[in-house]
Amino acid sequence: MSDHIRIVLVNTTHPGNIGGVARAMKNMGLSDLCLVSPKVFPHRDADARASGATDLLESAMVVDSLDEAIADCELVFGTSARERHIPWPLVDPRELAAIAAPLQGKAKVAILFGREDRGLTNEELQRCHHHVHIPAVDSFSSLNIAAAVQVITYELRMAALAEEPMNKPQWGTNWDIDLAEQRELELMFEHLERTLVKIDFLDPDNPRQLMPRLRRLLQRAVPDKIEVNVLRGILTAVERQLPPAPVKDDDDV
C-alpha cells in the first residue's frame, strides 16, 4: 500500500534497533528498508527484535553512502530532534503523512533517521526537502530510533487508511512534469556551485552559508525535471559567457 516510502537508517549503531525498525515497518505495511553503513549488520539482536519481520532485514538494501540511498527518490525528509542553525521547512509526522501518502505511484519518498547518539549531521539534513520533528517534550526529546520509525509509519498508515481525500500538495499530484530525482538535483547543485565559483560569487575558502541557503530555497520548491534542466541550461549559458580559463604555465604546477 505504501511501497513508495523508503526508510533510510544512517550509521545505526545497535543492530537491535534495526530489528525494531523492521518490525515497526512491517506492522504498518512498509517494506523498503535501506541501511547506510550500519555498524553491525546482520546480527542476532536484529533478528530477535524484528520478531517475525526478518524478511525485511533480508531484503534490506545496505549501501555505503547516503547518496546511494536516496539517488532515485524525488522527496526526502530528514528527522531532526533539535533546532538547526538555518531553519528548514519543518513538518510534524501528521503533516509528513499528508504530503507523502498521496504520492503513492507518483514519487519515491525517503525518510532519513540518524545515529542513536547524535542524529543526522547538518550536511545530511541539508540534503532534505523537509525536516520532520516528532513533538517530544523539550527536556527529553530524543526518541529511540525504532520508536520514531513507529510514530512516522503509523501516521503514514493512518493517512493511507483515511477515507476522506487528503489535502493535496501543490506538486507531485496532478503536476504536469515528473519531479526531479535526487541525483539530478545533486548534479544541478554541483553545477551551480562550480559556476558560482567561476563568476567569483562563491569563495571556496570562505563559502559561508551560501550553498545551504540555495539548497534550502530550491529544495523547498521540490523542482520538477524541466525546471532542473532550465536551471542547468542557465548555468551553461553563463559559463559560455566567461573568458577562457588562463592556461597555466608548467611553472605553476
Add this chain to the structure above:
Amino acid sequence: MSDHIRIVLVNTTHPGNIGGVARAMKNMGLSDLCLVSPKVFPHRDADARASGATDLLESAMVVDSLDEAIADCELVFGTSARERHIPWPLVDPRELAAIAAPLQGKAKVAILFGREDRGLTNEELQRCHHHVHIPAVDSFSSLNIAAAVQVITYELRMAALAEEPMNKPQWGTNWDIDLAEQRELELMFEHLERTLVKIDFLDPDNPRQLMPRLRRLLQRAVPDKIEVNVLRGILTAVERQLPPAPVKDDDDV
C-alpha cells in the same frame, strides 16, 4: 501536562520493554507508570532501554493485581490486537486521544497493555470502558509493547499540543528571515529576465514559457529577503563577467 494518564503494563515478560515504555512515556510528557506483576523488575535491561527515563522506573507503582492498578481511575482503555468474541466499543489511538486528552484535571485515565505474547485476557479486556486498536496490517498486527505505548502517547501529546499555538519555523511564520515582498520579487524577476537575455539564454522574440516556469519554481518556494538578495547578487556577478555592450553607431538608430 498529561498527569491524568496512567500507563499500565500487565505481566510484562521482558524488562527491556518496560524500559522502552518508560522512555516513550517521558518523551511524550507522561510519568505515571504502573506495573502489574512484571516477570522481572527491576533489571539492568530496563535501565538500559529507558536511556535517561530511569526516574520513571524508580517512581513506577508495582502491584499484584489489575484491580489495584486501576482502582482510582474513572476511564479505562485496553489495547487489543484482534477482534474479540464480544465486540466492544473500539477506538483508534487518535480517537482515544480525542476522548482522553480533554479529561486533564477532570478524570484519571488508565491505558492497559498486555503480555508480549498474548496481550490482555478477555477478562481483563472486559474491565475496560473502551478498547483501543492500533491499525496495523492484518497479517502482521502485533506491535512491540514499547512501540504501541509510543504510538498512543504520541497521539495524546498531539492532542494536548493542538490546544497550544504551534511554534515551528515554517517559512512565513517563525522563519529566521522576513519573507520577500512582492515588489522585491518583481524586481528580482526583471533582473533575472534582463540577465537571461544578455547571456543569450532567453530570446525576447521567442520567450516561450521560460519566465513563467522560473516564476512558478521560485514563487513556490516563497523566498525570504536574504534569498532574494543572494539571487540578485548572483545575477550581478554574472553581469560583471559579460563583455561590455557594443556602442551603437548613429546609423543603426
